[in-house]
Amino acid sequence: MKLTIQLFAGIAERLNTSLLEFEYIGDIPTAADLKEKLSLAYPEAASQIRTSFLAVNQQYAPADNILSSEDELALIPPVSGGDGTDISDEKLRFPVREHRTEDGLFLITESTLSVEATTALVITPNHGAALTFVGTTREMTGEQRTVHLEYEAYVPMALSQMAAIGVEISDRWPGVLCAISHRIGKVDVAEISVVIAVSSPHRNDCYDASRYAIERLKQTVPIWKKEIWEDGSEWKGHQLGPWNPMEN
Structure with a gap:
């Protein structure tokens, strides 16, 4: 076969x-x-x-x-993970500029992310609280200097897994809305790689749902991060013990 x-x-x-x-x-x-x-x-x-x-x-x-x-x-491989040397057959990478779910809430793009645009997706008249998490490229990790990051995604599955996080949040915290935008490709120091916005009628659910969203994103969504240093590079993998994306 x-x-x-x-x-x-x-x-x-x-x-x-x-x-x-x-x-x-x-x-x-x-x-x-x-x-x-x-x-x-x-x-x-x-x-x-x-x-x-x-x-x-x-x-x-x-x-x-x-x-x-x-x-x-x-x-x-473990999301945000792997290791190795440079890939040579660039034609085989999944071609993408910008992909979004049908409801517009979940986005993967090679373009610069907008905090305001992602947050606007969850603002509604009946919600009194909104919280936005913004992930950026950090330059120094201990004594290691990062020049930039490179992100890669299995785009269709990544979008479906992001949408699944939205469903999980709605089930756990009824009425809470979630939108996620993630950048792929090269992301320079201090640039935004991910924006997660949540809104709810009251603030406590916002805090809980925002933390849940970023942890699930790191666990289940097939997006990988490669750190580029002045003297080398490394794919960064799951850092929290054995990786099991099917756990909830």
Whole structure:
């Protein structure tokens, strides 16, 4: 069975491609079977493959998920994560300038982000509180100087996962609205990489929902960050122990 697998961040760089054609030999594969065979076929990336999750048709797949050749497959390393060297086949990167969900609340773009535009999406006459979180590129981390960041996304799945965060927030805090805008590509020091806006009738729900949104974004949304330094670079991965985007 021939399977086509999209690769991102450090795995794409390590294997020098972002679109892998893999001939699966054996019984009908599950997500776990495919990961193990990929690990054996590409030992140079085995540790990254084993810590990644397989996405099937833009959804994180459990280990026993059965695969078919018609599925849209993607190997998702820990979000904001990976490591490796520069990718050479730029044609295979997902082409995007600006993508937005149908309701307009969730955006991925290569353009400069507007705090005001994102916040305006959640302002309504019946909400008395609005809170906006803005993430920017930090220059110094300890003694390490960052020159700029580079973000990459699996765009369609990233948008659906962002929208899912909005649904989770609405379920946990009824009536709360959430909008998220995330930039990809090069983001210089002090420039904005993400804007999260929430609004609610009362302020307490705003604080709680805003924190929840940024933590879920870092856990589930397939967007990766590469730090570029004066003397090197590194994909930054999940920093909070074993990564499991299917936990809630």
